Structures are given as C-alpha cells and as structure tokens.
Amino acid sequence: MDLDVPTGTPAAVPTPQPGDPRLARLSLNQKTVNRLGVAEATDLCVRHGFGAIGLWREPVAEIGTARAARLVRDAGLRVSSLCRGGFLTAADEAGRTAALDDNRRAIDEAAALGTDTLVLVVGGLPAGSRDLAGARQRVADALAVLVPVAADAGVRLALEPMHPMFCADRGVLSTMEQSLAVAAPYPASQVGVVVDTYHVWWDPAAYQQIARAAGRIASFQVCDWVVPLPADTLLGRGMMGDGTIDFRSFRRAVDAAGYDGDIEVEIFNADVWAADPDAVAATVARRYVTEVLD
C-alpha cells in the first residue's frame, strides 16, 4: 500500500498515472523537491505525468539558463512560472539599482526558459525602517520601470501577495486587493497576480478578490496551512489535505474567474524535503485529485 508523505498515512486513492487527464494542469514547483536540480526535477515530473514544472532561478543558474530551457523543453514540460524576481523595497539608490538590474536578468531568464510568468516577491521593510507605506510605494515605482522591460520580453510580472506574517521581512504586498491595486495601471497581459492558497486563505475578501482578478490571475499555487507553525515559519507549508485550507473552493473560484493555466504545488517543508522525491510526487498527484479537483 502506498503511503502519503510526510504524514505516513495510507493513500486514499490510487496514484494517477502518466497520461491521466486529471494531471494535465498539475505543475510541480521545484521548491517542493528542494534537493533536486533542474534535470532531476524535470525527470521526476515526466515520470509522474505532470504537465508542467515551476522553476527557481538558483537551480537554473547552477546549470545555466540555456541548458535548463532545453532540458525542460525536450521533456515536453511547460514552465508554469519562474520564481522569483522582486525585492523592490530598498530605500537607497544603490539597493534600488541593484534590484532593478536583478529583475531585468530575471525577466530575460523567464523569456529564455519559455515561461510568460515571472513571480515577484516584492520584498519587506528595509532594515530599521518602519515606513510600510513608503516600501509599498517603492514597489509601485519599481514596477513602472520593469513593466515595459518585461512586456518587451513577452513576460508577465506576477505580483504575489504574501501572508501578513511575512510583511516585515519578505513581502509588503499582503492581500489580493492590494496587489490588484498595484497592478491596475497596467494591462492584465503585462501585470498579473499570484493566487497562492497559503498566503490568501485567511482573507475574508479572498473569494471576492479572486473574482475581481479575472484576467489577471497569472499563477495559482497550492499548499496547506498546518499548525503549529514550525520554528522557521518559511517552512510551515504543508501537503494539501494536511491542514486547514479548503482547496476545492479556491480552485473553483479561480476557475470561475477564467483561469485555465497550470496549478502549481509549492511546498516549503523540511519533512517533505527529507522524503523520497518519488513519494513526494506520488503524494502530490493523489492529494491533487482528492483535495483540489472535483
């Protein structure tokens, strides 16, 4: 009998096999199998019949963008997104310039990898700063510079609202509503938003804002909220079904808003990372059909 990871509980359903149409939109964000490089993660996706992969810049850099692009293309996978650009809140000129340069590189990498979606984690407060409104304004200011660059490259910038737990140190965009306001000056084809269940599940306005986001949803990411939080709150994300999030309602809401792109499973979790990647991929496929699909 198959066991789900990391819980070790018996699988509730047979593992969907490659070719199963239910897997068509399923994407494995590379971070879910953090130990694997691009080649190994690509092989894993193919072996398990996933339609797409979400890549991260650091492992891509390890083998070079061109080689990573070829690997994924030759494997027949879509690249659902590239994580990540952003960190646009520096208050000093040098920091601002460095961030813009880094984001220009990220845009080029996204284009080279054949994805139209660059996820932006916008950054937290600069050290010692308490000027949250100022940090949020600098994100908007940086977008004004980056959007034309991205548009020229055929890349859409995907603003990711982050759970308010990360407001100080990671992302000052805290809600869908706020992200949509920052995106509003630009065409939906150039600036979208990420709906990550982990970040938005608590928001009383989440469903309403997803409906408002029609046409702007650039990425839909799933993972569960599990309590208690671990010592490193960055690693608190759980396998779908292990926590408190009602994924089906979110999936239906993004569907109803017209989103028909890939559904990325992105799990930062030390226990998931320690598990056998094939067991992780098989659990992801099972939980995806039992928790996310109808």
Place this chain on the structure above:
Amino acid sequence: MDLDVPTGTPAAVPTPQPGDPRLARLSLNQKTVNRLGVAEATDLCVRHGFGAIGLWREPVAEIGTARAARLVRDAGLRVSSLCRGGFLTAADEAGRTAALDDNRRAIDEAAALGTDTLVLVVGGLPAGSRDLAGARQRVADALAVLVPVAADAGVRLALEPMHPMFCADRGVLSTMEQSLAVAAPYPASQVGVVVDTYHVWWDPAAYQQIARAAGRIASFQVCDWVVPLPADTLLGRGMMGDGTIDFRSFRRAVDAAGYDGDIEVEIFNADVWAADPDAVAATVARRYVTEVLD
C-alpha cells in the same frame, strides 16, 4: 545608566516618574509581566505611576474576583480591560454551550472588576475543520446571544481582530474591517473592537478602518513586531521600538477616531517575561513616551 529590556541597550530618555502627566493613559497589561499575580502587578503599576492595568482571568481567578477587584480599586488603578472571553467557534452543541457559559462568567467577572471592556479572542477552526466561513458565522451567532447579557452587565464586548497568522488556531476574525462588520448590528456602546498594533499593523486598510471604527474602539493595545519570529509565534511580541511598527501613526489614528481611553502595553515575549518586572515597567514607560506619544 538605565538599560532597556530585553535589548540591554541604554535608555534613550529618563524614566517618567509617577505623577508625570504623560503616563495618565498608560496601562500595563498583566501579560507583559507574566510571572506576577494581580497583587504584584498592581503594586508594580502604582510604583511606576501607570494609570491603569489590563487584567487576565486566570490570575484573577487565583485570588478570586472580589479580592482582585478590591486590590486594584484600592490602588487607585483603572482596569482598562479584562482578557479574555471568546473562543466561540465550536461546531458541536456541547462546545457551543460551554463557550457561552464561560463567556457569561467572563462578563460577570469584568463587571465585578469594574471594567467595561471584555476582550474577545474569537477562536480558530475546530480540529479537522476547513470551514472558515462557518466558523466566522458561528462567532456572529454567539454574539447575538452574548451581547444582551453583556449589555445588562454594563460590559462592552471588544472584538479583537487577530493577525492572520493565528487564523487557524486562535482567531478567525482577521481584520478590523471584518470585525467592524460583525459588530455593526449592535450599538457601539455594546460591541466594540480592539486595535492591537501587533495584529493590524500590516493591513493596507488599517488606518482607513480605524477611522471607520470611530466610537467603536474599545481598546488600544501596543507591542512591536520583531523578526525573526520565535519558535512559538505566540511569544513573538516585542517592546515598542524593537521592531517594525510605527506606533505614533497608529496612536494618532485612534486619537483622531476619538479614542481617549487607556493605551495598554501587552507583550508576550519570553525575554521580557524573564526580565526584572521593574525594569520591564520602566522600559515600557520610556518607550511609551518615545515611541507612542508625540
């Protein structure tokens, strides 16, 4: 030279002494000096010239409500609030009944202690539940039962929006806006909201919602957001000035909304709890004048 706790850094200003008019609205929430009973915490407040104390039910129960009430009254302190009622999200009849009974007792205790403010931490999701909308509805349903009871006792129920980090396991009211919506059916004199900087500082709508809350602000609590969060996120609260919150802007906003009640310092923090309570109180007084007042 005085040192601030828990940082150990030199005090930036002389410690305001008892009788200093700047301390008139300052209240020490008992939880900030978690080791002290009601008598010791009351003495501490008097010794440092605080105008009020925020009490918790558990230490009050240790000596009995009548005795606690007498101690605080004889000391000439106001009771700025009683923490806490709530936990109203049980989905089963037995749990619901037990919670309502407990809240009726809390209302009686608040009245006996001479405070008109009972803080409600509304509760998280029941074990195994993913029905966040249902849990939120049950809070509203329980309020319908409790508001008349509280009104008869001359106690105002103070809904505390909790940081979304606590949505699953502690409080499903996550924003001021949502709390105001739950309070809206009732007179402002019967149901108010708590503005706790720790819970609301990240909210893009915080200032707008504080303005909307005019007349409903039942309590203003301050403590800082310090990163990284500790292993137990409940204990992540910091001394004002040690983190990322702009207290002065929040204090001005609640002032502008007409709030003229006590300003409670409520810090859950293992390092603060381990420090000498007199050093904690002195630091609170100094940081209050440098960080919160103009």
